[in-house]
Amino acid sequence: MRPLEIAILIVGSRGDVQPIxxxxxxxxxxxNHRIRVATHVDFRNLVIEGGLDFYPLGGDPKILVQCHVHIAEYLNVPFHLISAIPWTPTSEILHPCLRIKGLDNKMTYKLVDVFMWLSSGSLLNKLRKDQLKLDPLPLLSSFIDSNVSATYTWNWGENVDVTGFCFLDQAHDFKPPLGLLSWLESGQPPIHIGFGSLDPERTTEIIIEALKLTGQRGIISKGWAGLGGESTExxxxxxxxDEIPHDWLFxxxxxxxxxxxxxxxxxSLRAGCPTAVVHACSDQELWGEIVHSNGAGPAPIHISQISLQTMVQSILYLIKPEVYFQVKERAIQLSEWLQQxxxxxxxxxxxxKHLDKSFKTNDYSLQNNPSMLGVGQTLARKINQL
Structure with a gap:
């Protein structure tokens, strides 16, 4: 394919930005494509160090996520959506954002479409009509049409491709702080702990006490929740x-x-680490359940369930001899799959492939030619196959 000028809009956390x-x-x-990445200013260096053009992203991320496909249609350029979770209906799993057991799997995707339409449909049609001079979408339109070409885990038909998780390798060029190197070399390998929290100060106290009771060394990642607080002792x-490349640390x-x-x-799995999940939302719970169902970690828990007892239980699951070797073996198996x-x-x-189709048809309308790529889904597929 000839070199193109491509703009990539990324909304989310570091885990969303790095694979893209x-x-x-x-x-x-x-x-030899020229790439400009528009994302949050926190990731400026990550983008620039990769030799890519950077553009600071402003505005409400939730609105931006829903608007970019309509802007591409207005500009009459091909649109390709990259997602780490499935948005196209499948009978394989519940929609990650509506994980209500007992509902028909495919129906949950329709319900999410309805909820999104009720919350944003009128706003999007106003944008299309007043600002972009496009025809409004029909009532209760699907935000991701079933004909959208996609890269996912399971077999959704000819419009769907499968990749795997796309890792940004940073370990080779990373120079760790000398204090961290010295600390790592001074004892047994630690447990890395980092997740959201409703009460960072209390959660930090729980983590410290849990590590003490289990006799483990631990690295606490501050993250957006601010675990560890401002204390330096x-x-x-x-x-x-703070932030550190996972492929170096894990x-x-x-x-x-x-x-x-x-x-x-x-x-974590690529590094062969037994993994426990403390989730805040349903798509995170999905990955925790997949890890647990394949023996690489305990059942996921919600951040509201964090207590000294649950934290001790999570740590013990990862280290106690009667389960550790089985859990470690499974994690190593998954690591080997991911590295292949x-x-x-x-x-x-x-x-x-999808851009080439767009150029041949010269039709970039939302109804006829959007495409979609899921970069995280082979992780789930391959774990389920083991």
């Missing part, structure tokens, strides 16, 4: 840090307790 940056870097370096068996850990974001779960994938190249081939 990995795809963008590959597209630019191997295929912690027991010797605990190290508190191989040096004995286990990982995280929020269940698909990027963090994938990085050529997901980035598969993702780029998928993008090129």
């Amino acid at each position: 940056v990995a795809i963008a870097r590959h597209m630019q370096r191997k295929y 912690f027991p010797d068996h605990i190290y508190v840090l 191989p040096r850990c004995s286990g990982v307790i995280n929020h269940g974001g698909v990027g963090t779960v994938a990085a 994938e050529s997901a980035i190249e598969a993702a780029v081939r998928s993008i090129h």
